[in-house]
Amino acid sequence: MDDFLIFDGISKSFSNHKVLDNVSLTVKKGEIFSLLGPSGCGKTTLLRICAGLEEPDSGRIILNGEDITDLSPNKRQVNTVFQNYALFPNLSVFDNIAFGLRISGMKESGIKDEVYKYLEMIQLTDHARKKPDKLSGGQKQRVAIARALINKPKILLLDEPLAALDLKLRQRMLVDLDNIHDEVGITFLYVTHDQSEAMSLSDNIAVLNEGLVEQVGTPTQIYEAPRTSFVAAFIGDTNFFEGDVIEVNEPYSTLHIEDFTDVLVYNDKKIRKGDRVYLSIRPEKFTVTLQKPQLPESYNIVKGKVEEIIYLGYHTKYWVRVNEYLIETKRLHDRYMLDEKMITWGDEVWLSWHADYCYMLEQYNMEDEALLTLPDEEIMAEIESESGEDE
Amino acid sequence: MSLQGLKKRKSEVLISVSPMGWLFIFFVIPTFLVIAMAFRSADPYGGIGEQWTLNTLKDLRNPNYPLIIWRTVWLSIISTAICILTAIPAAYYISRIKKKYQDIILLFIIVPFWINFLIRIFAWKVFLHPEGMFKQLLVTLHISGPDSLLLYRPEAVLVVIVYSYLPFALLPIYASAEKFDFHLMEAAYDLGAGRLQAFIRVFIPGIRQGLLTAIIVVFIPALGSYVIPDIVGGPSAEMIGNKIAQRTFIDRNLPHASALSAILAFAVIIPSALALTRRFFKEKNSGSLGI
Secondary structure (H helix, E strand, O other): OOOOEEEEEEEEEEEEEEEEEEEEEEEEEEEEEEOOOOOOOOOOHHHHHOOOOOOOEEEEEEEEEEEEEOOHHHHEEEEOOOOOOOOOOOOOHHHHHHHHHHHHHOHHHHHHHHHHHHHOOOOOOHHHOOHHOOOOOOHHHHHHHHHHHHHOEEEEEEOOOOOOOHHHHHHHHHHHHHHHHHHHHOEEEEOOOHHHHHHHHHOOOEEOOOEEEEEEEEHHHHHHOOOHHHHHHOOOOOEEEEEEEEEEEEEEEEOOOOOEEEEHHHHHOOOOOOOEEEEEEEHHEEEOOOOOOOOOOEEEEEEEEEEEEEEEEEEEEEEEEOEEEEEEEEEEOOOOOOOOOOOOOOEEEEEEHHHHHHEEOOOOOHHHHOOOHHHHHHHHHHHHHHHHHHH | OOOOHHHHHHHHHHHHHHHOOOOOOOOHHHHHHHHHHEEEEEEEOOOOEEEOHHHHHHHOOOOHHHHHHHHHHHHHHHHHHHHHHHHHHHHHHHOOOHHHHHHHHHHHHHHEEEEEEEHHHHHHHHHOOOOHHHHHHHHHOOOOOOOOOOOOOOHHHHHHHHHHHHHHHHHHHHHHHHHHHOOHHHHHHHHHOOOHHHHHHHHHHHOOHHHHHHHHHHHHHHHOHHHHHHHOOHHOOOOOHHHHHHHHHHOOHHHHHHHHHHHHHHHHHHHHHHHHHHHHHHHHHHHHHOO
């Protein structure tokens, strides 16, 4: 597959505040490409530049080999699903979807067949005559998607399309969106701040932070091999460590981490003795046991004390104190024995993990640690989302 | 209907009794009295006679009236059209600028109201007067001949009506435009509409309510104009309002004035009633289709 949409060195400032700083990205034909980042990272601005609603200060946009940077929005073969849907309130569902075709001067008889085709796709044929204010959020969303897709755009832009929906509906719409994408085969450019949305939907994700691209990759690459501390902290949870290389071997080297222990790590980056290295280890990579486990040499083992426990049904989170470090771990209950001795607050436990599970970061920024949620806040957030899922 | 529904119904009725009663006593009854008066004979001392008669209606066949009614209607229609067409782009731009500048502009629109209406109209008379500054300027610039008149002609009335009612058209249209969701314009561009298409297909329907208010607020007072044609119009630009005043104060023929007022009232009531019933049926129809 060749490069279909190219952002080449896009920069944009709003009143001296740099929103996008020399952003270059390539989107392949037919894929779902997500722009993921916290609010204010410039992802929506990049999408609006692609739609032509915003002009870049510098840089080019190339769509299917054609430079569209200077085209006005109505001349671009690009359609947008807006965050607030932006359905025309005075027009019925039918007329909303027909809007683009009418503008293009299509015959009314042809419009009817075409609109009903899309109404069937979004399963709203019975609602054709309703005004948008009579529809539910999910229905409005589907109308907005049909209204954009009916113009057969080369690329469909989606600006936080699920942000206004509740959790349950969001999950169903995610499946619907995926099905629609499979059906029409149009390239999707998807903007979201929700990592789980991006992970479940995308072929490729670009993580943006303060106008810069932090990393581009598949969901697995981004989760398992974050390039920077920002990506590691923003996508899922993680634990950060800072250490010095004391011994270099193949394939595992040893780091000395102050206040922790000497850690065996896989050489996924080139390192030399004496280098300062930053590590990310995901909570689910740790194994928590009450007895010291007997493990091969390629495993790391450290002793700590359980400080906080959150039982979440399918898994439990433990925060384990090892000197200065409070380490977040996750344990799945795939073989939960009721007669098993439970790990409780204050227990001394052993944390073990394989050297392959440590991932070295190329860039590290102290401030990114603020993105990691502390246990107490975590409890509230988890309880909220869990109860939402149970409904 | 549930008991609660009935209770709600009851309180709704109670709440609407007083304004409805007010409207009935001070609007509906006087309107019917005015219409009824048209069928009474005039008494020579300016009062109303005892007998019922159709003579007043026959008097309306005065050959001057069709001309004056026609002038009243076209002056009102054209001035309303000019007000609306000027106010739409103005409201569009005002609602697009920063809020603090919006407030300043709105203040400028309202400032003229601090001066009495009569004085402002009289100022126009001075302004357009043959000896006035504006006329002299036009003569000096050889745009206008020294003998032609700016004042005392229908065009002068038109200009002053537009001047007087433009703010009344602008304010409701601005109120709608300010609430308008400009993301809809972006959606229209995104779907292939040019600037003009988006303006006509999305912005205009979006401010429909404001436009309707503006039309009513300008057209109805324009139809009933009396002071403006009286001061800047003169006999060659009389409107029906002047005739009503003339019959009341000079001829002291109240039945005749009533008949003219009734014509004016019907000119407003009949189209509004038609529009309302059409809307009522349209809503009913769309309701039954939208299952």
